[in-house]
Amino acid sequence: MATQDSTRWKLSLTSNRLLQFLLTNRYVQPTVHVVSVSLFAWALWTAFTGTSNPNENFASVAFFSVWWSSVMLVSLVLFGRVWCYVCPMGAIVRFTQRFGLERHFPMYSTGPKLKLFGVSLSVIMISAAVFVVFGRMPMYKLGVVFDPQLIGIYFLGFTALAVGVSLVYQRQAFCRYVCPATGVMSVTARLSPFEIRQNADTGVQCATLEYKSDYLSTDRRCVSCMKCTTQNPERDVQLRARWPGAAAVRQRIPLPDEALLVIILWAVFPIDHVLGDHVEVFVPFGDPWLSVIPYFASIAAAIGAYLLANAVGTWWSGLDWSDSFTMFAYAYLPYSIMYMLGNHVIPNWLEEGGATLNALFNGIGIPLSLPEALASESTIAAWDWFNATIWPWLGVLWGAVIVWFAAKRLTDVDGRAVRAIVPHLVLLVLTTAWIEGHLGSLGLF
Ligand code: SF4
Ligand code: SF4
Structure with missing residues (x-):
């Protein structure tokens, strides 16, 4: 039954008997996991034994075209961390830790903290570091995505790491801190207009207890166990609507580590695609340094620019440096995600979606022969036009709205809020114009 209270629309999922069974029966998720782990194992097998063409190899298509760039990104932006419900790696972690030593992983709230840029960073930075060094870099800078056998080795390596961490540490330490996707999901989930959650604390001992995730929520850091x-x-599970990005403004425990991760996403998604081309010409070495050095240069440049904007904003407004650092990073997230959707995910599906589905279904023995493109040439051209003109600026506008409400949480004085966010908006607008202009000059639109 859909209800409307004074603040938000919500739909009680557990009022439907079938959905209640699916959400509350303890055998349903393990059954889903049997399927997802089987598909994962099959994908690993085909990585080593299938065709070397990454566009036709089941593992390559399943891991990157379907899972990483599409299922993850689209489901995150719409519903938050729902992927964790089906994730085979999460299933392996939960199974393995039963036989482990059950040691405590250092907690973010009590573990050692590193002071950097005037803010306290904690063990949560492990996830950001894993994403940068062992996630994005090998995939796209060292060419793993282009070689099915490397894909197999890569995911086997991560499986071994997940098993190793789980054999030593308790409470899904791998999911909380080491999974390269966990930090990315925690921050991106805050943009989603929908959230699946219980309506109150349950008192259940939670895998992410330290973040006060004590009720199911596809927002925040819950791993959907x-x-x-x-x-x-008996506790109601609801599908709730909210303003996209409201969760970034109303965080229960805002973490500077996650703000830094947002800036890293801004760096490795749009910035690196353009700055990398400029830095590359100064790199005196061949591959892989030709890709790797610009990649790290983009991260350093993005963090440096963000720090400068934050310095000007806090000096001008008098707001606290650490609070501004933590809350204003989300201004840069919508454009970063929309850049990936607009330039990669959506055009890839429009232009090659049929071929992707053919490879996916043929890989599991279901013959399919769709035409390569899922859309007509005129539809593709219309999307290209929209992506070159309006789409990126919707991302900038979205970020501006988020950062305005974030600033209003830090001060009641409108003038101070404006002075605090203006440097960030200037930086966001200038870099977006530069990135979009560069892509246009390359004829990518
Ligand atoms: S945190 Fe990572 S490994 Fe754990 S369930 Fe989610 S996606 Fe899977
Ligand atoms: S809040 Fe904790 S216990 Fe509840 S589903 Fe999420 S991770 Fe599991």
């Missing part, structure tokens, strides 16, 4: 629902089946 479903303990909350299976151990407390």
Whole structure:
């Protein structure tokens, strides 16, 4: 039943008997995991034994065209961390830790903190570092995505790491800190207009207890282990709507580590695609340094520019440096995500979606022969035009709205809020104009 209270629209999922069964029965998720782990194992097998053409190899298509760039990004932007419900790696982690030493991983709230840029960073930075060094860099800078066998080695390596961490540490330490996707999901989930969650604390001992994630929520850092629902089946589970990005403004525990990760995403998604071309000409070495050095240069440049904007904003407004650093990074997130959707995910599906589905279904023995493109040439041209003109600026506008409400949480004085965010908006607008102009000059639009 859909209801409307004074603040938001919500739909009670557990009022439907089938959905209640699916959400609260303790055997449903393990059954889903049997399927997802089987597909994962099959993908690993085909990585080594299938065709070397990455566009036709099942593992290559399943891991990158379908899972990483599409299922992850689109589901995150719409619903938050729902992927964790099906994730085979999460299933392996949960299974393995039963036989482990159950040691405590250093917690973000009590573990050692590193002071950097005037803000306190914690073990949460492990996820950001793993994403930068062992996630994005090998995939796209060292060419893993282009070689099915390397894909197999890469995911086997991560599986071994997940098993190793789980054999030593308890409470899904791998999911909380080491998974290269976990930090990215935590921040990106805050943009989603929908959230699946229980309506109150459950009292269940949570895998992410330290973040006060004590009820199922596809927002925040919950890893959707479903303990909350299976151990407390009477508690209502709802699909809730909210303003996209409201969760970034109303964070229960804002973390500077996650703000830094947002800036890293801004660096490795749009900035690196353009700055990398400029830096590359100064690199005196061949591959892989020709890709790797511009990649790290983009990260350093983005962090440096953000620090400068924050310095000017806090000096001008008098707001706290650390609070501004933590809250204003989300201004840069919508454009970063929309850049990836607009330039990669959507055009790839429009232009090659049929071929992708053919490779995916043929890989599991279901014959399919769709035409390569899923859209007509005129539709593709219309998308290219929209992506070159309006789409990126919607991302900038979205970021501006988020950062305005974030500033209003830090001060009641409108003038101070404006002075605090103007440097960030100037930086965001100038870099977006530069990036979009560069892509246009390359004839990519
Ligand atoms: S945190 Fe990572 S490994 Fe854990 S369930 Fe989610 S995606 Fe899978
Ligand atoms: S116990 Fe509940 S809040 Fe914690 S990770 Fe599992 S589902 Fe999420």
